[in-house]
Every structure is written in C-alpha cells, then in structure tokens.
Amino acid sequence: MRRDELRFFLLVVPALAYIAFFVVYPAFRAVYSSFVLPNGRFSLYYYRFLESVGLGEAVVDTIIVTVGALVVQLALALAVASLLTKEFKGKRAVSTIMITPMGVATVVAAVTFSFIFEVTGGYANSILHLFGLRGINWYANDAMSLLVVILSDAWKNTPIVALILLAGMTAIPQDLYYAAAVDGAGPIRRFFYVTLPNLREFIAIALIIRGVQEFNIFALPLILIGYHPPLLTTLTYELYTTSFPAVGPSLAAATILLVFILAFLVLILRVRGR
Amino acid sequence: MRASRALIYVAAGLLSALFLFPLYILILIAFQPPKYTLISTYPPLVPKELTLANLVAALSGTAFIDPFLKSVETATLVGLITLALAIPAGYGLSRLPSRLSYPVLVLILLTNIMPGVIIGIPIAVQFIRAGLYETVVGLALAQTLVTLPLATLILQGTFSAVPRDLEHQAMIDGANLFNRLRYVLLPNSAPGIAAAYLISWMFSWDEFTYAILLMPYHSTLPVTIYTDITRGNLLAGAAFSVVFTVPVIILTYGLQRYLKGQYISGGLKGAA
Numbered sequence: 001m002r003r004d005e006l007r008f009f010l011l012v013v014p015a016l017a018y019i020a021f022f023v024v025y026p027a028f029r030a031v032y033s034s035f036v037l038p039n040g041r042f043s044l045y046y047y048r049f050l051e052s053v054g055l056g057e058a059v060v061d062t063i064i065v066t067v068g069a070l071v072v073q074l075a076l077a078l079a080v081a082s083l084l085t086k087e088f089k090g091k092r093a094v095s096t097i098m099i100t101p102m103g104v105a106t107v108v109a110a111v112t113f114s115f116i117f118e119v120t121g122g123y124a125n126s127i128l129h130l131f132g133l134r135g136i137n138w139y140a141n142d143a144m145s146l147l148v149v150i151l152s153d154a155w156k157n158t159p160i161v162a163l164i165l166l167a168g169m170t171a172i173p174q175d176l177y178y179a180a181a182v183d184g185a186g187p188i189r190r191f192f193y194v195t196l197p198n199l200r201e202f203i204a205i206a207l208i209i210r211g212v213q214e215f216n217i218f219a220l221p222l223i224l225i226g227y228h229p230p231l232l233t234t235l236t237y238e239l240y241t242t243s244f245p246a247v248g249p250s251l252a253a254a255t256i257l258l259v260f261i262l263a264f265l266v267l268i269l270r271v272r273g274r
Numbered sequence: 275m276r277a278s279r280a281l282i283y284v285a286a287g288l289l290s291a292l293f294l295f296p297l298y299i300l301i302l303i304a305f306q307p308p309k310y311t312l313i314s315t316y317p318p319l320v321p322k323e324l325t326l327a328n329l330v331a332a333l334s335g336t337a338f339i340d341p342f343l344k345s346v347e348t349a350t351l352v353g354l355i356t357l358a359l360a361i362p363a364g365y366g367l368s369r370l371p372s373r374l375s376y377p378v379l380v381l382i383l384l385t386n387i388m389p390g391v392i393i394g395i396p397i398a399v400q401f402i403r404a405g406l407y408e409t410v411v412g413l414a415l416a417q418t419l420v421t422l423p424l425a426t427l428i429l430q431g432t433f434s435a436v437p438r439d440l441e442h443q444a445m446i447d448g449a450n451l452f453n454r455l456r457y458v459l460l461p462n463s464a465p466g467i468a469a470a471y472l473i474s475w476m477f478s479w480d481e482f483t484y485a486i487l488l489m490p491y492h493s494t495l496p497v498t499i500y501t502d503i504t505r506g507n508l509l510a511g512a513a514f515s516v517v518f519t520v521p522v523i524i525l526t527y528g529l530q531r532y533l534k535g536q537y538i539s540g541g542l543k544g545a546a
Contacts, residue, residue, distance in 0.1 A: 026400070103527070254389060
C-alpha cells in the first residue's frame, strides 16, 4: 500500500472497527457459545435439545418460505419491471405507487395482512364473499399459514426486486429486440430469448439480496403465525425468551440459520459462475 | 397494437391496485367504527361511516407518545452515528484504487447478511453487563449495522462524483484534509449526505429485530404495535400503524431517486 493510499484507508478504519466489534465478534461468540456448556465443556447438547423442540420442522419451513417468497417476488417483479419499460400515460404515477410498500414498515405490513387474512372478519374472505364463495380458514394447516407469510412478504418486498430488474432491463440494448422482432420473434419469445438471458446478472443480485433477507424473515411470521409452524428465526426468538439467561439452545438455532445463509450464498454464486 | 395498449393499461391498473390495497384496508380499519371492520364477519370493502374516534382513543395518553419519541430519538441517533462512520469511510473508499476499495466494500455489505438474531442475542447479553440494555444509545448502535452498508455505498458514489481537481486546488491553497472535507467535499455532496441520513433514519424507524431483542419493555413504535396486536388491542395497533406509516411514505417518495435499483445493485454487481 502506498503512503497516500494508507491515509485514505485509515478513514475506513472506524467503520471496519465498528463492524468487527458489533458483527464479527458477536457472531463468533454466538457460534462458540452454542457449542459450550455453562461448565465450559464442549458439547452438542444444545443441538440435540433443538431436535426435540422442532428443529427439523423449522428448517423445512424456512426453506419453503424462502423459496416460495423468491419465486412469487421474482414473478411479480418481472411483471412490474416489464410494464415500466413500456411508455404509457400515467407511468410516473404507477412507478411511484409501486414503491409505496418500501415506505411501509415491516411490522405495519404484518399487522395489515393479519387483518386481511383474519379467519372471521378478514378482508380476503370479504372478497371471496363478494364472488359468492365461502370464507376460508387461512391458518387451517401449516402450508396455508406459510402461504400467508409468503404473500405478505411478497407485497412488502416485490418493489425492491422490481427496481433491480428494471435497472437491468433498461440496460438491455433496444437493437436486440428489433433484431429479434425482424427474425419473427413475438413478445413472449423475445422475453424468453432476449430479456431473461440478459437479466441473469440482475436476477442473481436480486436473489442474493432477497434470499438472505428471506432466511432472516422475522417480524412478519412472528405477527402473522407466531411460532406455529416455527421458522428458524421465530424458533430462535422463542427459545431466547423462554430460556433467558441460558441462551444456549437459541444460539444453536441461530448458528444453524447462519449455516443456511452461507450455504445459500455459495449456491447462488456457483450457479451464476457457470 | 391497440389491443396491447389496452393490455398495458389493464396491467398497470391491476398492479397499482395490488400495491395500494393493503394500505387501503389499514385506512378502512383505522377510520371506521369497529362494527364495520373488526367485528363484522365479512367487513365491507367500501367505507360506510368515517370516524376519528379510534385514532383519538389510541393517540391520547402516553401509550403512543413514549414509543413515538423513542422511535424518533433512536432514528435520529442512528442517522448521526451512521454519518459519522460512513462519511469518512465513503470518502476513503472513493479515493482508493478499486483493488483496495472493492474488497472493503464487499466486507461492509456482507454485514447485512448476518441474521439479526445471531448478532442481537450476544449483543443483548453484553449490553446487560455494560448498562446499554433498554437504552436508546444501545439500540442505535445496533441498528447502525443495518444502515451503515447502504449509507457507505451511497456516499462512496457521491464523493466519487466530486471532481478531484477541486480538491487539488484546495490543496494548493494549503487546505489540509479536514478543511478539504469541510469546504470542498461536504458542500458539494450535500444531497447525497442528506439522502444517506434520511435512508438511515427510515431504516431505523422500520427496524424490529434489534428493537425487540435490545429494548423489549419500553420500546420503539414497531415493538409497541407488535405488543398491542398480540394483546388483542387491534384498533390501537391499526391507528398507530397509520400514524407511523405516513411520514415514511412521504420520505420514500422524496427519496425515490436514491432507492433506485442501480444504487442498490451497484455495489454488489461485481461481487455477485
């Protein structure tokens, strides 16, 4: 490092020190504590304990929510972004409306969707009723409960995915579309053969940003479904509040969550690298 | 061509309705008597009777004021701590060659992948010992983790856009680093700095995980709304939610430019 480079680097040091102190150190501590009993002995006890309180279920549910939320958000965001690449009257208004959920706190989104999917007195059932259908118990089984979480999360987070994809779409040269059109490709084929391949980079970015957040999803499921069925985050929190100050099991659950996030990152980076 | 025009308008209408619908429901619940909302089996989708009673009942007394002030204090402090760390970091990174700035930036962005629960729980244990548990300062320090990466990214971009010739000129005039920051860089980067502050403020306003872990008892508004809802105090929850949401939506529209995908994806592009 040259001398002037060193001086600029020193300016970054406070931020790095902050991260070391508030992220790196606590994370290591959490992982370490999850393997050590209060008497200082190394043990897998907390992990074995987790299995008895529904770890397997929490892992499966977390993966379902993450995959489901990513699929719904990508599909919706592709629709929104495709729309916003077109020219039409009122486009500015639509793009402003589209970012509205970004300004709504996650907790508020969760509360609102809990009103919408209420079993009696819910607005989703009001709409069904409008079409002459009977109301549904939206929490009748685990699959339905997870679906409610996925849909609510999709509303809140589709805008950010749409903004990323829109940035990618506007970067695709229009010539590619003209060329494809001349070759006789209709809108659907142009979408699959021009838009999607050129969006790969941006889809990967959206998947990374959202995927990591999906694994960490916390306030929404806590408010909408509590701990039933459990996700890794809500399980961690429940164990924390019930076992405090002995937080061993909750840190073990948090460590497993961290492993999943890292595995997800590696997976996405490898798929994209090909 | 006409058919596809019509299709565009149908899609625009449908998607707009989808994005606005939940907020509409929230407003219905907040401004109607409960017999038309929470109590009815199939609550009507059009407003029947408007009232301010829910809002007045929820907002009078300290139930709202205390958490509201906590939220304002925390968010304000988060913005300040974030700027104190991100201004030097963003400036340093903007002047370093990319072979050095790039890995550092990725490292800073990677902090956002850490689960709040894995960091929040050990921090809570530490804070209890350090006397920072249940304090605004403690919560603000933790929430800065959420805001620092994006703020650094925005400020790096902002400072990169300030021509280096301006700085060189000031150096010839004998300005040291502090004076260059004060008279050249900061005034020329004011919009970016304001955006970084407001976005940090917004993220803190919204943050829930650290708030509930580090300040569970006398907390910020998101946690209060959560406790109201779990205790069956639904109308208060809805009313708080409306008041809580209005300022942030206004901010979001104002900051549209900075919430664009290019900014958010820019830093990750090479990394991804």
